[in-house]
Amino acid sequence: MPAMEVRLDERTLPEGGFVDLPTLRAVRLPRERSELVIGEGGAPLGGGTWLFSEPQDHLTEFVDLTALGWEPWAEEPDGSLTVAATCTLAQLLRIPARPEWPALSLFPRCADSLVASFKVWNTATIGGNIALALPAGGLTSLATALDAEALLWTADGERRMAVADLVLGVRRTALEPGEVIRSITFPAAALAARIAFRRIALSPQGRAGTVVIGRRDGNGAVTIGITGGTERPEILRFPAPPSTADVATAIDGIGTWYDDPHGAPDWREAMTRRFAEEIREELR
Ligand SMILES: Cc1cc2nc3c(=O)[nH]c(=O)nc-3n(C[C@H](O)[C@H](O)[C@H](O)COP(=O)(O)OP(=O)(O)OC[C@H]3O[C@@H](n4cnc5c(N)ncnc54)[C@H](O)[C@@H]3O)c2cc1C
Known part of the structure; x- marks a missing residue:
C-alpha cells in the first residue's frame, strides 16, 4: 500500500x-x-x-x-532486547520480568523519572524521548546506563551508534538530516547486571535534577551513568569496583553540569557526587 x-x-x-x-x-x-x-x-x-x-x-x-507498525519489542537470539523506537512508555513497562534480566527493574524507575501525565505515558515513545535529547530524558538515562545501541535508518541506509554517543547535548543529537531512530538494543550482559538507582528533583513532582545509575557487570566492571544533572549523558567506567577516590576523580573530569530552573549546576554536581558514592558502596 x-x-x-x-x-x-x-x-x-x-x-x-x-x-x-x-x-x-x-x-x-x-x-x-x-x-x-x-x-x-x-x-x-x-x-x-x-x-x-x-x-x-x-x-x-x-x-x-507509528504507521510503520513496528513490533514494540523483541528478544534477540543472543539474549539481548530490541525495543522499537515507536514503543511507548506504557508498552515498555509491560515487558515481562525474567530472572536473567534483573536490570529490567530499572525500566519503570527511568520511565517514572519523566514528569509525565497518563496521556504522555501512553503515547510518548522511547525514540521520541531520546531524539528530543532533553537532559531529563528518562529513556536516555535508561539506554545510556545499560550501554544500549541505536539503529538509525534512512529510506535506504542504516548505521548503529551507542545511545551515549547519539545524544550530544541539550536538544542536540548526532542524527543526520532525514535519519530516524529505528530501534534500541539493550545487550544481554547489561540486562544481567546488578543495578543501583538514584534520582533527585527540587520538588516531589519536579523535573529531574540529576539521575545517577550504577551497574555492576558479571566480570566486576562498574559503570556509572549520569543524566539530568549534565547537558549530555556522562558515563564513568571502571574495569573493577572503584574506590571513593576513583569515583571522585572521574566526576572531577565532568564539565557539563546543567543549569536551568530545575537546578543549579553546583547543586547538581553535589547531588551527583553524593549519589555516585552511595552507588559505589551499594555495588561493592
Ligand atoms: C507534561 C509533559 C511532561 C514532560 N516531561 C518530560 C520529562 O520529564 N523529560 C523529558 O525528556 N521529556 C518530557 N516531556 C517531553 C516529551 O513528552 C517526552 O520527551 C516524550 O518522551 C517525547 O516522545 P514522543 O514520542 O511524544 O516524541 P515526539 O513529540 O513525537 O517527538 C519529539 C522529537 O523527536 C523527534 N522524533 C520522534 N521520534 C523519532 C525517531 N524515532 N527518530 C528520530 N527522531 C524522532 C521528533 O521529530 C521531535 O523532534 C514532557 C512533555 C509533557 C507534555
Missing part, C-alpha cells in the same frame, strides 16, 4: 485555522521503509507529546513513524 498523506487543507483545518501548528500542511503515513523520506520542513512523528506541545513554525509535514 503506498504512503498515505493526510493533507491539512481548508476542509480538514478546524474552523478558524490549525491554531497550535499553523505551518503544518500534511501528516504522512509511510507504509514501508522506502517511504521513510523526511524532506525539508519535515519531521518524524513519534507519540507527538512534545511536537504537539510547542510551536513548530519551521515544520510543514510530519512523517508518522
